[in-house]
Amino acid sequence: xxxxxxxxxxxxxxxxxxxxxxxxxxxxxxxxxxxxxxxxxxxxxxxxxxxxxxxxxxxxxxxxxxxxxxxxxxxxxxxxxxxxxxxxxxxxxxxxxxxxxxxxxxxxxxxxxxxxxxxxxxxxxxxxxxxxxxxxxxxxxxxxxxxxxxxxxxxxxxxxxxxxxxxxxxxxxxxxxxxxxxxxxxxxxxxxxxxxxxxxxxxxxxxxxxxxxxxxxxxxxxxxxxxxxxxxxxxxxxxxxxxxxxxxxxxxxxxxxxxxxxxxxxxxxxxxxxxxxxxxxxxxxxxxxxxxxxxxxxxxxxxxxxxxxxxxxxxxxxxxxxxxxxxxxxxxxxxxxxxxxxxxxxxxxxxxxxxxxxxxxxxxxxxxxxxxxxxxxxxxxxxxxxxxxxxxxxxxxxxxxxxxxxxxxxxxxxxxxxxxxxxxxxxxxxxxxxxxxxxxxxxxxxxxxxxxxxxxxxxxxxxxxxxxxxxxxxxxxxxxxxxxxxxxxxxxxxxxxxxxxxxxxxxxxxxxxxxxxxxxxxxxxxxxxxxxxxx
Amino acid sequence: xxxxxxxxxxxxxxxxxxxxxxxxxxxxxxxxxxxxxxxxxxxxxxxxxxxxxxxxxxxxxxxxxxxxxxxxxxxxxxxxxxxxxxxxxxxxxxxxxxxxxxxxxxxxxxxxxxxxxxxxxxxxxxxxxxxxxxxxxxxxxxxxxxxxxxxxxxxxxxxxxxxxxxxxxxxxxxxxxxxxxxxxxxxxxxxxxxxxxxxxxxxxxxxxxxxxxxxxxxxxxxxxxxxxxxxxxxxxxxxxxxxxxxxxxxxxxxxxxxxxxxxxxxxxxxxxxxxxxxxxxxxxxxxxxxxxxxxxxxxxxxxxxxx
Numbered sequence: 050x051x052x053x054x055x056x057x058x059x060x061x062x063x064x065x066x067x068x069x070x071x072x073x074x075x076x077x078x079x080x081x082x083x084x085x086x087x088x089x090x091x092x093x094x095x096x097x098x099x100x101x102x103x104x105x106x107x108x109x110x111x112x113x114x115x116x117x118x119x120x121x122x123x124x125x126x127x128x129x130x131x132x133x134x135x136x137x138x139x140x141x142x143x144x145x146x147x148x149x150x151x152x153x154x155x156x157x158x159x160x161x162x163x164x165x166x167x168x169x170x171x172x173x174x175x176x177x178x179x180x181x182x183x184x185x186x187x188x189x190x191x192x193x194x195x196x197x198x199x200x201x202x203x204x205x206x207x208x209x210x211x212x213x214x215x216x217x218x219x220x221x222x223x224x225x226x227x228x229x230x231x232x233x234x235x236x237x238x239x240x241x242x243x244x245x246x247x248x249x250x251x252x253x254x255x256x257x258x259x260x261x262x263x264x265x266x267x268x269x270x271x272x273x274x275x276x277x278x279x280x281x282x283x284x285x286x287x288x289x290x291x292x293x294x295x296x297x298x299x300x301x302x303x304x305x306x307x308x309x310x311x312x313x314x315x316x317x318x319x320x321x322x323x324x325x326x327x328x329x330x331x332x333x334x335x336x337x338x339x340x341x342x343x344x345x346x347x348x349x350x351x352x353x354x355x356x357x358x359x360x361x362x363x364x365x366x367x368x369x370x371x372x373x374x375x376x377x378x379x380x381x382x383x384x385x386x387x388x389x390x391x392x393x394x395x396x397x398x399x400x401x402x403x404x405x406x407x408x409x410x411x412x413x414x415x416x417x418x419x420x421x422x423x424x425x426x427x428x429x430x431x432x433x434x435x436x437x438x439x440x441x442x443x444x445x446x447x448x449x450x451x452x453x454x455x456x457x458x459x460x461x462x463x464x465x466x467x468x469x470x471x472x473x474x475x476x477x478x479x480x481x482x483x484x485x486x487x488x489x490x491x492x493x494x495x496x497x498x499x500x501x502x503x504x505x506x507x508x509x510x511x512x513x514x515x516x517x518x519x520x521x522x523x524x525x526x527x528x529x530x531x532x533x534x535x536x537x538x539x540x541x542x543x544x545x546x547x548x549x550x551x552x553x554x555x556x557x558x559x560x561x562x563x564x565x566x567x568x569x570x571x572x573x574x575x576x577x578x579x580x581x582x583x584x
Numbered sequence: 585x586x587x588x589x590x591x592x593x594x595x596x597x598x599x600x601x602x603x604x605x606x607x608x609x610x611x612x613x614x615x616x617x618x619x620x621x622x623x624x625x626x627x628x629x630x631x632x633x634x635x636x637x638x639x640x641x642x643x644x645x646x647x648x649x650x651x652x653x654x655x656x657x658x659x660x661x662x663x664x665x666x667x668x669x670x671x672x673x674x675x676x677x678x679x680x681x682x683x684x685x686x687x688x689x690x691x692x693x694x695x696x697x698x699x700x701x702x703x704x705x706x707x708x709x710x711x712x713x714x715x716x717x718x719x720x721x722x723x724x725x726x727x728x729x730x731x732x733x734x735x736x737x738x739x740x741x742x743x744x745x746x747x748x749x750x751x752x753x754x755x756x757x758x759x760x761x762x763x764x765x766x767x768x769x770x771x772x773x774x775x776x777x778x779x780x781x782x783x784x785x786x787x788x789x790x791x792x793x794x795x796x797x798x799x800x801x802x803x804x805x806x807x808x809x810x811x812x813x814x815x816x817x818x819x820x821x822x823x824x825x826x827x828x829x830x831x832x833x834x835x836x837x838x839x840x841x842x843x844x845x846x847x848x849x850x851x852x853x854x855x856x857x858x859x860x861x862x863x864x865x866x867x868x869x870x871x872x873x874x875x876x877x878x879x880x881x882x883x884x885x886x887x888x889x890x891x
Contacts, residue, residue: 122624194638195634198624201623252669269674269677296835296844297733300736300749300837303740455616455851456851457616457621458616460621461616461620503632504629505626
């Protein structure tokens with residue numbers, strides 16, 4: 050008896066002790082700088098519920114990784130940052146470039162000199178003034194630190210930042226770089242004070258010029274931002290937005306239904322119909338810039354033969370792909386880039402034609418078909434996609450062996466090959482997304498001969514001096530007409546060469562409660578809450 | 585007793601060192617390149633190498649190990665490769681919720697499991713026994729994933745009385761702890777039952793009854809107490825596992841615990857986070873074992889702790 054009593058007592062004691070100290074120990078690590086005058090965050094263990102009209106809750110599918118805008122690769126972190134910080138340039142709802150903190154800008158003919166005239170009367174959340182000096186501090190932070198993501202994406206080419214006036218600044222590059230405009234839209238401006246004085250706080254407590262300022266961040270639980278009343282752009286919006294990472298699809302959907310979340314991103318395709326029929330809930334869809342394809346190793350047998358690659362393309366029914374694998378969402382990929390991407394030119398889709406596929410295969414010397422491996426990650430959608438390809442290629446006599454690997458292992462297998470000869474990869478079921486305004490990133494890493502793994506992502510080992518030249522030229526000129534022509538040629542040539550099985554372009558689904566307005570998702574999957582309101 | 589505890593704690597040190605070496609080796613041996621994962625899939629080789637250098641991953645493994653241990657001894661867990669935040673900060677917000685969830689789940693699972701086990705044993709092959717065992721088998725068989733979603737559907741969506749997930753006061757612990765505790769309760773119930781049945785066959789139970797002890801005294805003071813040894817062993821093991829966080833429950837309820845942090849960091853090959861988390865789990869596990877050993881002596885004074 051005593052033993053049992055002790056046992057229960059011990060448990061009870063520990064639990065009570067634990068429960069008593071609950072509040073202190075779950076205290077978030079990342080709170081805003083103490084000078085913040087509003088006390089709304091203090092001891093606020095009651096997080097927003099839907100009843101409180103001006104607090105918006107958004108559930109997203111993944112954890113936020115970092116709040117350092119110069120070192121971010123994941124979409125969700127970017128979304129939160131975009132509400133707090135702005136770049137000289139930015140993106141509109143279609144993903145195209147607009148001016149934000151720049152009043153105006155000019156690009157030299159050789160695309161190596163950028164002059165920005167800055168907006169006046171803009172202040173950072175900590176009261177620091179936004180001017181050319183602040184821009185210089187930001188750009189120099191990126192160019193001086195090679196470990197930052199943005200450094201390697203264009204800013205390593207910056208070789209001069211010159212202040213021309215209090216609100217005018219000149220940035221020069223050492224060589225032409227087409228997507229630099231997009232990089233200026235991605236590079237958010239932070240208060241020079243935080244860069245100079247507390248650089249280690251940036252990943253957890255950034256200070257920008259945006260419509261919201263940082264509230265608090267409890268790792269793995271939620272991240273809160275608050276309206277910045279002195280926002281230069283004015284406008285009306287909710288007082289507070291709370292982002293919650295909810296990786297489980299079913300739980301995220303339940304949150305939208307119960308009203309615990311005002312918006313969820315993304316809505317799993319299989320829940321679209323169910324949610325559309327739910328009272329007070331809307332499901333919206335946005336065409337994305339996410340291209341789905343199977344890259345075919347054009348360097349090695351049997352895929353070095355264009356007829357085999359085309360046969361594979363003819364074997365696959367793209368509409369069935371969208372229906373079976375993408376729950377009926379999206380459109381066929383009818384070029385090497387999605388239709389939202391700048392300079393897109395539609396191509397004649399390889400419509401399913403089994404006889405033609407068989408004939409091409411026989412012509413290439415495989416009348417009895419062949420056996421080939423396809424690689425992909427362990428994600429259930431990827432598995433579904435690979436099984437679909439397996440079933441489709443079976444029709445032309447091709448036996449596909451599915452090999453799914455955990456993401457990091459897969460990446461090692463692919464990028465571990467130092468030369469095309471070493472590559473064991475035959476087919477890879479994968480997707481690619483880039484900013485709609487950044488056609489360079491949508492083409493060069495995938496099709497340029499300099500981009501073979503491990504250098505970059507040309508996993509088709511596509512090697513064509515002619516298209517290399519087109520990409521190089523398009524990347525170094527500002528003449529729009531010529532660029533359009535070059536990219537049109539590029540798309541024609543590569544689509545015909547079929548270094549991929551072209552599958553589809555995803556559609557992004559997100560759900561909002563019907564009393565919410567101004568929550569927008571852009572083609573890259575970024576959330577825009579700048580004008581979010583609860584009615 | 586005190587001497588024994590001190591000795592056991594001192595003995596932890598070499599174990600933890602061995603654990604640290606093994607985990608360090610294993611996580612560096614598994615395929616996957618954190619530098620490439622951090623740099624992103626559109627990164628060029630040069631960019632990947634830049635990242636590798638800035639993360640200190642270009643140094644020999646042995647050097648990396650020693651610099652890690654050096655930091656550890658001075659109380660530094662290092663910086664996460666993916667978030668750039670101190671590992672300790674990432675643990676801070678997740679460690680305690682995991683602990684509370686574990687205690688709450690163990691608390692109700694143990695009490696209910698014991699009760700079901702005892703009632704089943706004393707009503708062997710009668711309907712309370714069948715009912716108890718049906719409950720227990722269901723608890724073990726229901727996948728946590730499914731149970732969690734069903735509970736959300738019932739209590740959050742239909743009745744709207746409990747939150748679907750997140751962490752917002754005590755109510756956020758209820759559904760996850762039911763999901764997490766169901767399997768453990770069942771296991772404890774089954775162990776208690778079989779252990780009780782075995783004990784009830786013992787001579788001293790017959791003696792007790794023969795000398796006219798009340799049935800209640802026989803069961804609670806003699807049979808149960810002796811049966812508890814094996815139950816404590818099982819409960820202790822489960823407890824140790826739970827402290828490491830539960831990926832399934834944390835995912836379904838978007839609960840900010842250690843399990844998901846570990847899984848996320850494994851998929852990103854975030855070495856410092858994996859390393860520190862595994863070390864922490866090893867420490868917790870050893871600690872729980874020590875507590876179980878001490879409990880043995882309380883339950884059965886014949887068991888002596890050798891110091």
